[in-house]
Amino acid sequence: MKRFISPLQTTARVFAHIRLKNIETIYPFCVPPWHSDIDSIVEERDVAADYAKRHDADTCRIFVDSSCRNGKVGIGVCVDQNELLCTMVGSTSCIDNLYGELYAVKEAARLICKHLNNLNSATQIRHRTHGFTIFTDSQAVVQSLRRPYQQSGQSVIQKIFRLSHSIQSRTGVPLHVRWVPAHMGVPGNEAAHKLAQRATEAEHEPRKLDLIKWIVIAQNIVYLNTEYEVAFHAFTGGKYTRQIDQALPQRHTRMLYDRINKQKASILCQLRTGKCRLNTYLSRIGAADNDQCKCGAMDSISHLLFSCPEWNFLRQPMKEVAGPRWGDLSYALGGWTDRKKADGNLLDGRKDKWKPSIPMVDATLQFAEATGRLSYTYDTEIITGPSPPGRS
Numbered sequence: 392m393k394r395f396i397s398p399l400q401t402t403a404r405v406f407a408h409i410r411l412k413n414i415e416t417i418y419p420f421c422v423p424p425w426h427s428d429i430d431s432i433v434e435e436r437d438v439a440a441d442y443a444k445r446h447d448a449d450t451c452r453i454f455v456d457s458s459c460r461n462g463k464v465g466i467g468v469c470v471d472q473n474e475l476l477c478t479m480v481g482s483t484s485c486i487d488n489l490y491g492e493l494y495a496v497k498e499a500a501r502l503i504c505k506h507l508n509n510l511n512s513a514t515q516i517r518h519r520t521h522g523f524t525i526f527t528d529s530q531a532v533v534q535s536l537r538r539p540y541q542q543s544g545q546s547v548i549q550k551i552f553r554l555s556h557s558i559q560s561r562t563g564v565p566l567h568v569r570w571v572p573a574h575m576g577v578p579g580n581e582a583a584h585k586l587a588q589r590a591t592e593a594e595h596e597p598r599k600l601d602l603i604k605w606i607v608i609a610q611n612i613v614y615l616n617t618e619y620e621v622a623f624h625a626f627t628g629g630k631y632t633r634q635i636d637q638a639l640p641q642r643h644t645r646m647l648y649d650r651i652n653k654q655k656a657s658i659l660c661q662l663r664t665g666k667c668r669l670n671t672y673l674s675r676i677g678a679a680d681n682d683q684c685k686c687g688a689m690d691s692i693s694h695l696l697f698s699c700p701e702w703n704f705l706r707q708p709m710k711e712v713a714g715p716r717w718g719d720l721s722y723a724l725g726g727w728t729d730r731k732k733a734d735g736n737l738l739d740g741r742k743d744k745w746k747p748s749i750p751m752v753d754a755t756l757q758f759a760e761a762t763g764r765l766s767y768t769y770d771t772e773i774i775t776g777p778s779p780p781g782r783s
């Protein structure tokens with residue numbers, strides 16, 4: 392017995408193989424409401440650069456930066472221009488630059504706490520009356536700390552908040568995080584940038600981290616597309632569609648369908664699959680007596696579009712758009728063909744660079760719609776029977 396597989400079942404089967412191992416956990420809430428805020432500031436470019444260049448004896452100024460190179464994410468932490476930390480965080484196959492930037496702020500906060508615990512007396516960090524300011528050149532980091540939400544790198548943000556809470560409870564001053572524009576000649580930022588770059592040159596393999604959400608999504612999209620392509624080529628049905636469009640499976644079908652209304656989509660679908668209201672198909676499924684058109688020829692899609700004399704008066708606009716490719720079914724229906732020109736080059740060009748001709752598909756649809764041969768019409772005669780005499 393052949394069982395029908397529902398769309399839900401098909402989806403479940405595909406998603407059963409999706410790789411979700413080692414993905415980060417993102418909680419509905421990032422920080423508890425009683426946690427003190429971090430003083431996060433983004434100012435105008437020039438104002439922010441001037442502030443970061445200005446020496447402030449009352450504040451301990453820590454510059455952080457992250458760098459993605461050689462498949463690695465490295466961070467640098469400086470106190471003014473003095474190097475404090477240069478370390479590789481992980482591989483770009485697990486995390487991105489934003490994660491690195493957040494991690495750099497977290498490391499700076501951790502070093503401040505370590506200093507406050509008097510565990511590392513050799514550090515450059517000194518507590519000043521105005522407390523600690525961490526400078527980052529990532530606005531996304533400052534925004535994330537100002538308004539944390541369900542986002543990638545949430546675990547790092549949570550740690551920053553915990554460390555900031557601890558710093559404030561000991562010093563009485565909140566932790567400040569300020570944006571500093573990159574490449575504006577701010578010495579601390581330049582030093583942290585160089586340090587972060589150096590961190591990516593480390594020889595050893597990056598340690599394994601939880602994968603951040605969008606990297607998992609991107610990896611799975613590639614995986615699903617490959618799987619889908621393999622399944623598509625393994626399936627033997629749909630010969631007509633594969634013949635008129637040899638670029639399948641590709642995204643151009645969305646380009647064709649997404650921009651048209653339901654009526655036109657129904658017509659295009661009939662023309663591209665061959666499962667249509669024309670007699671060649673209807674006779675095959677036993678819904679018509681023969682496969683002939685009114686004119687006596689075989690009632691096929693090519694016949695309707697290019698040669699049935701009944702519709703000659705509607706064809707001119709389509710002919711004008713098609714030009715020398717008049718009569719080419721693939722071209723008329725937005726498909727790619729591997730046919731070659733006289734000079735040996737591909738008629739449609741390379742498959743990966745090719746795009747369907749939208750004006751041609753539009754002209755074809757306009758013609759097919761005007762003939763009414765592929766449109767569904769509600770037949771009152773069949774449903775209600777002939778109208779009683781005197782009422783029509």
Ligand SMILES: [Zn+2]
Pocket residue numbers: 684685686687688694698699700701
């Ligand atoms: Zn005909």
